[in-house]
Amino acid sequence: MENASGVAQLILQLRGGANIRGPQNYAHSVEHGIRLGDVAAELGPDLAALTALYPDGVARFWGSTPTNQMNNYKARALRDRRVGDDVLFYADTAFFARARILHLLHNPAAAKRIWGTDDDGRTWEHMMALGDVERLERPVPAAPILRRLGLSVPLRSLTLATAADYATIQPLLAAAGVTPREPTFTAPRKMTRKRLFKALKRVVDACHGQDVDPSARRLPLTVLWNIGQIASADGHPAEPQHLRSDLESILQRYDATDSRPGDAELSGKLRDSGLWEIASSSELWEVDRSGLHGRQRSDRRAMDADVPLIGFASAVTALLGDPETQGRAVAVLSPALPVDIDKAAFLADVGLAGYDSASGVLDAEEVAGSEAGDQGPARRKTVQIERIVRSSAVAEEVKRLHGHRCQICDTRLATRFGFYSEAAHIKGLGRPHVGSDQIDNVLCLCPNHHVQFDAFAIFIDSDLVVRWAVSGEKIGKLRLHPKHPIGVDNLQHHRRFCGKAD
Ligand SMILES: [Zn+2]
Incomplete structure (x- = not known):
C-alpha cells in the first residue's frame, strides 16, 4: 500500500488499560464511531475533509496526548506518521486490530469533546481519522514482532516502524494470518503542467452558471494572490503571516460578495473563501493541520498551530515558479474574476503587475x-x-x-x-x-x-x-x-x- 511519500509505514498504537478508559474509548470512537455532526463546531476547518472521507457521517478516531520530549518514540511517531500508513492496535501483549490513517489532525477541542481529559488534564489531541478498521480474528502475539523491530517488550509507547522495518515483519504478520490488504487510498498522481491547468480550469468553471456559491467566486482571487506571492518571491511559497493580513485585505477590497466588515476570524474568512472545501477535493492545495509539523518548520507557525496552514501543494508551487506558467495561469483565471473589479489594479495589488500586457512593466x-x-x-x-x-x-x-x-x-x-x-x-x-x-x-x-x-x-x-x-x-x-x-x-x-x- 502506498501513500503520498511512497510506501506505507506502520504505527504501533497502544490502546491503554481500563485505568485510562482504553477499552471504553476504543469501543466508543473507533468501533462505534463518532457522528461528525456531534463535533462539527470543534472540528472547524477539518469538517469538510472528514465529511468527504466519511460519506455516512460517522468517523473513526483515535488520539494521543502531547509529549514534552523532542525525540522519543512517541514524538517521532507523531511527527513522521502520514496519511496512508497502517496502524496496529496493541493491548495485553498482543495486536488485536488494524486500521489505516485517512487523515491527521491536531485538535484539542475535538479531542476533549470525544474523550474528555486524563487525570493530568491532558487530552488526546493528536488525532488520527481511521479507515478499514478491522478486529483481527486471532490476536497476534506482539513479542516476536517487537523483538524483530529492536523494541522492548511489552510495547511502552506509540511507535512508528519505517517502511523498511515494516517490510521485515511482514512474514511474521502473514504467519499469524495478517496479510496485506488492497490499498483503498490511491497515491496522488504526479503533478504535471497539464494537470495543473485542468485544475485551474475547474476553478474557472466553478464560477460560471446559475446558483454559483459565493465562495467559488472568491477562489480565482485567492489563487491569483497565491501566484502573485510566488511571482514576487522568486518561487518561494507565501509565509503564513502574509496569509493573515494580505489575502484578507485583498478579499475585502475586491470581493463584493462579502458584505461583512473585516471582523470575522481569519480561519472563518478563509473557510468562507472556499479554500477548505476545495483543499479536500483539489490537488492544487496542501493543508498542514498538524501543530507538530508547524512547530518543526518555524516558531512563527507554532503560534498559529490551531489554525491549519493552507497553500499550494509543493509540486504546484514548483511548476508555478516559471514566469511563462504564471502568465498562462493568469490568462486562464482572469475571465473568472468578478466583472466589476479593475483587473489591472487587482493584478498589481497581488504582485502580478505587467502580467496582462505583452510589454510588461518597467521599473x-x-x-x-x-x-x-x-x-x-x-x-x-x-x-x-x-x-x-x-x-x-x-x-x-x-x-x-x-x-x-x-x-x-x-x-x-x-x-x-x-x-x-x-x-x-x-x-x-x-x-x-x-x-x-x-x-x-x-x-x-x-x-x-x-x-x-x-x-x-x-x-x-x-x-x-x-x-x-x-x-x-x-x-x-x-x-x-x-x-x-x-x-x-x-x-x-x-x-x-x-x-x-x-
Ligand atoms: Zn494592423
Whole structure:
C-alpha cells in the first residue's frame, strides 16, 4: 500500500488499560464511531475533509496526548506518521486490530469533546481519522514482532516502524494470518503542467452558471494572490503571516460578495473563501493541520498551530515558479474574476503587475522623467511611457524594413509628416517578460494591432497564423520580410501569456 511519500509505514498504537478508559474509548470512537455532526463546531476547518472521507457521517478516531520530549518514540511517531500508513492496535501483549490513517489532525477541542481529559488534564489531541478498521480474528502475539523491530517488550509507547522495518515483519504478520490488504487510498498522481491547468480550469468553471456559491467566486482571487506571492518571491511559497493580513485585505477590497466588515476570524474568512472545501477535493492545495509539523518548520507557525496552514501543494508551487506558467495561469483565471473589479489594479495589488500586457512593466527608475503620484493604476502610466522609450535603433530598423506596413493587416498609416507604425516587442522588455531589444523580438504593427497584441487579445501560432486569443479564430497570416527573422521562442512566450498551452 502506498501513500503520498511512497510506501506505507506502520504505527504501533497502544490502546491503554481500563485505568485510562482504553477499552471504553476504543469501543466508543473507533468501533462505534463518532457522528461528525456531534463535533462539527470543534472540528472547524477539518469538517469538510472528514465529511468527504466519511460519506455516512460517522468517523473513526483515535488520539494521543502531547509529549514534552523532542525525540522519543512517541514524538517521532507523531511527527513522521502520514496519511496512508497502517496502524496496529496493541493491548495485553498482543495486536488485536488494524486500521489505516485517512487523515491527521491536531485538535484539542475535538479531542476533549470525544474523550474528555486524563487525570493530568491532558487530552488526546493528536488525532488520527481511521479507515478499514478491522478486529483481527486471532490476536497476534506482539513479542516476536517487537523483538524483530529492536523494541522492548511489552510495547511502552506509540511507535512508528519505517517502511523498511515494516517490510521485515511482514512474514511474521502473514504467519499469524495478517496479510496485506488492497490499498483503498490511491497515491496522488504526479503533478504535471497539464494537470495543473485542468485544475485551474475547474476553478474557472466553478464560477460560471446559475446558483454559483459565493465562495467559488472568491477562489480565482485567492489563487491569483497565491501566484502573485510566488511571482514576487522568486518561487518561494507565501509565509503564513502574509496569509493573515494580505489575502484578507485583498478579499475585502475586491470581493463584493462579502458584505461583512473585516471582523470575522481569519480561519472563518478563509473557510468562507472556499479554500477548505476545495483543499479536500483539489490537488492544487496542501493543508498542514498538524501543530507538530508547524512547530518543526518555524516558531512563527507554532503560534498559529490551531489554525491549519493552507497553500499550494509543493509540486504546484514548483511548476508555478516559471514566469511563462504564471502568465498562462493568469490568462486562464482572469475571465473568472468578478466583472466589476479593475483587473489591472487587482493584478498589481497581488504582485502580478505587467502580467496582462505583452510589454510588461518597467521599473520607474529605468524610465527617465517618469512622474510619480498620478491618479489611476501605475501600470497604465508605465505602458504609455514605454512606447516612448521603445524608439530604439532596432525598432526603427524593423519599421524601415516593412515600410511602416502592419505585418498583420498591411495598413500603412499616412500622416502629414510621413507614414506611421509602431514597433511591438513580442517578449516585452519589462517585467515579468524581460525580453531583449533585438530584431527577432520586434514586430512592425499598426496602432490597433499593437494594442491588441499587447493586451493578449491576439496571438501568433507556430505556423505564423494570427488568431483571436479567446476563440482561436484566424485573423490573417503574419507577413514576413527576408531580412527580419522572428524568434519562435518569443512568439511561444507571448502565446503562453495568452493562456495557450504550447
Ligand atoms: Zn494592423
